[in-house]
Amino acid sequence: MRDSSLTGVMVVVGVLAAASAFGWWHRRRDGRxxxxxxxxxxxxxxxxxxxxxxxxxxxxxxxxxxxxxxxxxxxxxxxxxxxxxxxxxxxxxxxxxxxxxxxxxxxxxxxxxxxxxxxxxxxxxxxxxxxxxxxxxxxxxxxxxxxxx
CATH class of the missing domain: 3.40.30.10 (Glutaredoxin)
Known part of the structure; x- marks a missing residue:
């Protein structure tokens, strides 16, 4: 059980990191x-x-x-x-x-x-x-x- 909850947390952290990176990239490029x-x-x-x-x-x-x-x-x-x-x-x-x-x-x-x-x-x-x-x-x-x- 412990492994599956850790996997879920890692997936959430990965998605948040990817969304943050995309948001940063988009903001830097927008309007340039x-x-x-x-x-x-x-x-x-x-x-x-x-x-x-x-x-x-x-x-x-x-x-x-x-x-x-x-x-x-x-x-x-x-x-x-x-x-x-x-x-x-x-x-x-x-x-x-x-x-x-x-x-x-x-x-x-x-x-x-x-x-x-x-x-x-x-x-x-x-x-x-x-x-x-x-x-x-x-x-x-x-x-x-x-x-x-």
């Missing part, structure tokens, strides 16, 4: 801006950038969101703060339900997803979750000054 390897156009469809409101020659932050997404409101506040801090940044919010073709084309799996699009129309960074304001400013500033990432 990741480089998009080799910079690509917003999509294979040449009309998609204009349909989303991406203007050529302007650094654009594109947020994919949905009506019932609470983190989307927090991401919008962060993006608004970045736009107020850095003049010249254009902000576009895309409703995932209305633009399913863009969601598929740009491989958006969750909301909010934020794309940083440079002046050439290339997606250079992306974040799934609410991005950090300072990290976003650090990524966008060189794009505004014409410096490469």
């Amino acid at each position: 801006l990741r480089a998009v390897g080799p910079p690509s156009g917003p999509a294979a469809d040449p009309e998609l950038p204009a349909a989303l409101g991406i203007r050529p020659g302007v650094v654009t932050l594109v947020q994919f969101s949905s009506a019932f997404c609470a983190p989307c409101r927090a991401a919008r506040r962060v993006l608004d703060a970045v736009r107020e801090t850095l003049p010249g940044v254009h902000l576009v919010e895309v409703d995932v339900e209305r633009h399913l073709d863009a969601v598929r084309e740009l491989d958006v799996w969750r909301t909010p997803t934020v794309l940083v699009v440079d002046t050439a129309g290339r997606v250079v960074r992306r974040a799934a979750g609410v991005p950090d304001r300072q990290e976003l400013i650090g990524v966008v500033t060189p794009l505004l000054t014409g410096a490469d990432r």
